[in-house]
Amino acid sequence: MFFKQIALACATVMAASAAPAAEQTLNIYSARHYPTDEALYANFTKATGIRINRVDSDDAGILARLKAEGTASPADVILLVDAARLWKGEIEGLFQPIKSKPLDDAIPQQLRGKGATEGGTPWFGFSTRARIVVYDKATVQKADVDSYEALAEPKNKGRLCIRSGSHPYNLSLFGAVMEHLGEARTQVWLKGLVDNMARSPKGGDTDQIKAVAAGECAIAVTNTYYLARLMRSDKPEDKATMARLGIVFPNQSSWGTHVNIAGGAVARYAKNPANAVKFLEYLATPAAQAHFADGNNEWPVAKGVKINNEALQAMSGGSFKSETIPVSVIGMNQIKVQQMLDRVGFR
Ligand code: FE
Numbered sequence: 001m002f003f004k005q006i007a008l009a010c011a012t013v014m015a016a017s018a019a020p021a022a023e024q025t026l027n028i029y030s031a032r033h034y035p036t037d038e039a040l041y042a043n044f045t046k047a048t049g050i051r052i053n054r055v056d057s058d059d060a061g062i063l064a065r066l067k068a069e070g071t072a073s074p075a076d077v078i079l080l081v082d083a084a085r086l087w088k089g090e091i092e093g094l095f096q097p098i099k100s101k102p103l104d105d106a107i108p109q110q111l112r113g114k115g116a117t118e119g120g121t122p123w124f125g126f127s128t129r130a131r132i133v134v135y136d137k138a139t140v141q142k143a144d145v146d147s148y149e150a151l152a153e154p155k156n157k158g159r160l161c162i163r164s165g166s167h168p169y170n171l172s173l174f175g176a177v178m179e180h181l182g183e184a185r186t187q188v189w190l191k192g193l194v195d196n197m198a199r200s201p202k203g204g205d206t207d208q209i210k211a212v213a214a215g216e217c218a219i220a221v222t223n224t225y226y227l228a229r230l231m232r233s234d235k236p237e238d239k240a241t242m243a244r245l246g247i248v249f250p251n252q253s254s255w256g257t258h259v260n261i262a263g264g265a266v267a268r269y270a271k272n273p274a275n276a277v278k279f280l281e282y283l284a285t286p287a288a289q290a291h292f293a294d295g296n297n298e299w300p301v302a303k304g305v306k307i308n309n310e311a312l313q314a315m316s317g318g319s320f321k322s323e324t325i326p327v328s329v330i331g332m333n334q335i336k337v338q339q340m341l342d343r344v345g346f347r
Contacts, residue, residue, distance in 0.1 A: 025051045026275045029066070030079040031059045032262060034225075036295030043291075044282050050275050059085035059168055066094045066267065075267040076276040082168040083125070084175060086113060086263050087331025090122040095265040097122060100277055106284040106302040110326040111261055125261030125327060126283045127298035129223045130320070131173045132257060133248040134209055136218040140246070145219055147251045148177055148258070152192025160196040161208040161217035165346035166338065169205070169223060169260065174341070175333035176258045179325050183336060191344040201347060206230070213241035223260070228297030228311035249320040256323040260330075262298065 028041075033056070041052050057065065059080045066073055066089070078095065080086050089095055090113045097120025104121070111125035133145050144155055151160060163170060178186040198217035208220035209227060227247070230238045249257040264283060266276040282288055289300035293307035300307060341347075 024049055024275075025053060026076050026272055026279055027053045027055070027074045028077045028079060028279070029055045029057065029062045029075045029267070031057060031062055031081045031085075032079050032296075033058075033081075034296045036291075039295065040283075040288060040291050043287070044279060047282070048275075048278065050278070052279075063089055063092065063094060067092065071269050073267060073269050074271060076270040076272045077279050078123075078265045078267055079262070080264075081260075081262040082172055083261050083263070083327035084172045084331035084334050085168055086123045086125075086261075086265065087328050088334075089265060090114075090328075091331075094268050095122045096120075096268050096270065096273070098124070098266055098277060098280065100281055102281045103277075103284055108301060110324060111263070111301055112328075113265075114326075114328055123263050123265035124280060124284070125263040125301055126280075126289075127262045127292040127296075128259045128301060128322070129225055129262070129298050130249060130257045130259050130316075130322060131169060131221060131223055132227070132315075133250055134212060134220050134222060134227065134245045135248065136212050136215070136244060137246045138244070139218050142246055142248060145248050145250070147254065148173075149181075149189060150250075151219065151221070152189045152196060154196075156196045156219060158196065158198055159218040160193060161198055161211045161220040162193065162201055163204055163208060163221075164201045165190075165341040170221075171334050171337055172260050172330045173221075173258050174337040175330040176323060176325060178333045178337055179329050180255045180323070183340075186337070187340045187344065190340050190346055194344050194346050209245070210241060213244050224299075224312070224315065225297035227315060228309070231311040231314065232297070247315050249316060251323075252321050256321040259322040259327075261301070261327055262292075 045052055059082050062078060066075060099120045103124055107124045113122035135145050144150060205222040205226040209222050211217050212220045230242055251257055264280050266273055270276050284302055286305050289302045289305040290307055292298040293300055293309045297309060297312060
């Protein structure tokens with residue numbers, strides 16, 4: 001009771017002085033569709049007293065909303081789950097440059113927006129997810145699917161399940177492949193994927209994995225955290241699914257497995273920019289970084305963060321070779337990739 005009174009007294013003093021209560025809030029527009037993030041937000045509020053208001057949508061919905069709201073937008077922090085969408089937000093001028101030594105120190109260069117002329121960094125990646133391949137161990141050899149290129153080879157005809165080509169996770173994978181293979185070879189490769197499909201694209205990544213377990217196809221492409229969810233599940237049907245699957249991190253003997261990011265930015269017209277930077281700095285702390293792994297099965301981006309996720313360890317054998325291209329080039333390649341998809345009929 002005594003402490004409560006002190007807290008109330010302090011609050012009264014703060015309200016009476018120059019700091020209105022409204023300054024201690026933070027408005028986040030988030031595309032992170034993961035229930036385990038609730039603890040991440042709650043811990044920030046507990047540590048700082050800053051109350052979080054959240055608007056949830058997908059990447060495209062958030063960018064459209066920011067544009068429509070313009071200078072009146074209440075958004076402070078933008079959290080997106082795809083490098084190309086972060087890049088799009090950057091070039092459309094929806095973010096403001098961030099100057100932060102903790103972020104500069106913690107986040108690797110290739111996992112940030114460039115913004116060199118802006119006097120700061122437009123966005124930072126805070127976690128990574130690999131886009132990998134699972135296959136039916138009964139009918140497919142690991143060597144048949146150990147590279148993205150192999151998925152398009154005739155030996156895999158009629159085997160492939162993959163979600164829509166226009167989904168950001170695939171657009172970014174294809175944008176990365178274009179960076180590695182060049183434009184001409186990438187279009188041939190995309191045509192090969194279409195030729196090898198067991199069915200027209202439908203559903204999300206988890207649906208592709210389950211389609212392999214159901215025998216509808218023999219190979220699927222998925223983000224690692226969806227697979228990790230199934231690996232950590234106690235449900236008998238999920239255990240049965242996993243028992244049937246082999247897992248490949250493609251291109252270990254060449255340019256490495258494609259890795260996408262989830263990242264954050266400060267909104268161009270943020271009303272609470274200092275709190276926004278504080279929140280992003282919090283996401284780079286060891287505790288928050290570990291939470292990305294332990295809660296949502298993503299890899300932390302900061303070095304030396306100890307994670308405690310057996311599924312991530314098991315699927316990757318502890319570590320894997322990931323591609324090293326700057327994630328911002330993935331965004332730059334998207335328009336060309338979308339044109340190729342139209343040409344080869346990958347919907
Ligand atoms: Fe997702």
